[in-house]
Amino acid sequence: MTDIIKPDYETLIFTFRGRKVMIDADLALLYEVPTKALKQQVKRNIERFPEDFMFELTTTEKNELVTNCDRLESLKHSSVLPMAFTEQGVSMLSSVLRSEKAIQMNIGIMRAFARYRAILTENEELKKEIQTLDNKLNQAFRFLLDKIDALQETKNQPRNPVGLKTKK
Template identity: 50%
Template sequence: MASLVPVHDIERRIFLIRGHKVMLDHGLAELYGVATKALNQAVKRNKERFPGDFVFRLTAGERDEVVTICDHLRQLKFSPSSPFAFTENGVAMLSSVLRSRRAIMVNVRIMRTFTRLRHLISTHHELARKLEVLERKVESHDQSISGIFDVIRDMMEPAEEPRRPIGFQPRSPEKCREEGGLSQ
């Protein structure tokens, strides 16, 4: 039964909202094979199991942003109420409220997907850090290479030798004495 829910179908339903990876009630209801209304009623009947860090209602702005990003959620645009967003812990808690075999199997897949995404994000952060180190090294090398090119350009340009002035220039008496031309 778990093969009925491909991982990519779960991944496309996970959003980053308020700094949390969440799934919307509509998407979860589709995966569990229940009506969104039934899922939300089960949550409302068990409010003590779903504190604010497990589930929260999207603001109108957040709902509009999600609808803009995801074409498959366009029906939410005209919904009179904003959807609930379930964090990873909220999704885990749903398994204690929805006890069908399908809900359990889907929940296992969802939890594995969250774990995989967490691993990918940590790998992504490590790669980003390494890339930043490499960028700094490249910047340093660029500056060094630029300095080398400046020195090479300076060496390629011949130094201008001072030119003798045009016309007759009388020698100074000191210069004549140095050359042995004037006696004292």
């Protein structure tokens, strides 16, 4: 892989069935092999790809993918359903596709998954910090509103009349 052009692998990661996955067409492009050849190698070594490593998208999932990602529009009229590979499945692909390109691309993809996890972790920490700050602000506003309400109550108490008092 050249150092001049580094693809943004994070944009190739999708979420299906609660898992972060990469689609076979994208992996084939990265590994510089035809998608058909990639799928053949996977099917020849299917015992290496359990359900948590690789699964085939349903027609509904494929349509959702094509709708949300313009670069995969060629899948729209394909009768073959795309394969989705989890991080472990992508790693297993490097043992099935034994080219130097596959090894280098696999290293880059593994790093992308690691960066993706780090971003998600950072977002969770940021979310917790924001919630803590929000709770502190809510307490401060409640305190201020209680003080304002107390002032309103003292304002509404009856006053002693001012002026000359006359006998009845």
